Amino acid sequence: MTASTTPLHLAGTGTALPGDPVGNAELSTAFGISEEWIDLFVGTRTRHFGWDLATGKVTHTLTDLCAESAARALAAAGLGPAELDFLVLATATPDSLLPTTANETADRLGLNHLPTYQIQAGCSGAVQALDVARALLAAGHRTGLVVAGDVTDRFLEAGRDATALATQELVNYVLFGDGAGAAVVTADPHDGAVAVRALLHRFTGQGRPPGQVVGWHGAVPPRPDRQMLHEDYRTIEEEVPALAGEIVWELLHTAGWRPQDVDHLLPPQLSGHMTERIVAGLGLPPTTREVSCVRDTGNTGNALPLLQLDRLLTRLAPGERAVSVVVESSKWIKAGLALERPGTRTEGQPNR
Incomplete structure (x- = not known):
């Protein structure tokens, strides 16, 4: 359902991208995929990975990225963790099934004694999380945190000759990158929200x-x-x-x-x-x-x-x-x- 959501305001946002940007030439070298094909098929110049292309070693977990983006959103909103009433996190690639990445992120931020939710979703997860936040604000909460992100380290194999893959699987090696974003949401319109x-x-x-x-x-x-x-x-x-x-x-x-x-x-x-x-x-x-x-x-x-x-x-x-x-x-x-x-x-x- 499409709903009017006047009580929902975005007071601040933040993002986190791991490491240095990886260009198409580097991606081509790592997986044996034609740089020209990447340019022609996808049209993406760079992406970021929370793992090393050569060794597969994880450098940034999803929790790392979610906590970093959330801290930036709080700073942008001029609010502290103690002012939050809830946290909602959306991802398709949690660090583990349990404990949830939502709770690991809350712990990293120093949050306690507040409701936390994790949504298993694809690209629409951030909007789904905002929809849940809207309902929580309508129920009486005043300020919350929405976080969403994904990582690829469990699904893209380092050092693999990706040219041997079927096209339906090969495309994932050139489409995706890692990252997280966050938004502080409020029921009341803060200055500039x-x-x-x-x-x-x-x-x-x-x-x-x-x-x-x-x-x-x-x-x-x-x-x-x-x-x-x-x-x-x-x-x-x-x-x-x-x-x-x-x-x-x-x-x-x-x-x-x-x-x-x-x-x-x-x-x-x-x-x-x-x-x-x-x-x-x-x-x-x-x-x-x-x-x-x-x-x-x-x-x-x-x-x-x-x-x-x-x-x-x-x-x-x-x-x-x-x-x-x-x-x-x-x-x-x-x-x-x-x-x-x-x-x-x-x-x-x-x-x-």
């Missing part, structure tokens, strides 16, 4: 095969012929642009906005090239400014919407509006946000 005017979170996958599968195994070893990561990239290319358009129009309808009212667009971030195609097909005015990060960060899964929001908050002027569009392709979820920074436009800003 951005208001969420509409929030969309709707499962639309009944009877539809998944576009992405991330495998899991416990005590039983995985079958040699089983792909731990499977990406139906062709289906995603066909389905995501139409779903993105539906999300935009549903958010505009709920917020009571016209297309010309949107100053900034945060489009889905599967890859650089797909983002270009999606933006071109949405039909928003050419004056709408795109806020993207995937060409520099790779697809960081749950972190992406918050990475975009972190960039948006430095650009969104008083009176300006933005639409964030998120498509979850593993089992098809439409998600998104309509955002506004309250205030009066300054002279020289375009009129709606």
Whole structure:
């Protein structure tokens, strides 16, 4: 359901990306994948990994990244951990099944005696977490923390000749990167906070095969012929642009906005090239400014919407509006946000 969410405000955001950016040439050397193919197929320049490409040694856990981004969000909001009433974390790649990454992150931040939640989700997880936060604020809490992120160290094999993989598995070696993002949410509008005017979170996958599968195994070893990561990239290319358009129009309808009212667009971030195609097909005015990060960060899964929001908050002027569009392709979820920074436009800003 699309819901009006006036009580939900973003008071501060923060992000964390591990290590130095990894360029396509370095990725090509590590996995034997053509640098030209990466450029042509994906259109992503760099990404970050929380593990060493040569040895597979983990340098940053998801908890590391979540705690770092959360600390930055708190600093941006001018708040301390003691002022939080809850924490909600979304990921597809937790550090362990138990204890949850949400609780490990809370411990790292020095939090105690507050409710914590962990959502198992794909790219829409950050919006799902904001939806849970909205409900918690409506129930009487005043301030909370939403965190989302993913890491790849358990799914991409260091030193592997990836050229021997099926295309559905090979694509994951060039699409993804590691990272986390966080947002401090409040029921009351703090000075400079951005208001969420509409929030969309709707499962639309009944009877539809998944576009992405991330495998899991416990005590039983995985079958040699089983792909731990499977990406139906062709289906995603066909389905995501139409779903993105539906999300935009549903958010505009709920917020009571016209297309010309949107100053900034945060489009889905599967890859650089797909983002270009999606933006071109949405039909928003050419004056709408795109806020993207995937060409520099790779697809960081749950972190992406918050990475975009972190960039948006430095650009969104008083009176300006933005639409964030998120498509979850593993089992098809439409998600998104309509955002506004309250205030009066300054002279020289375009009129709606």
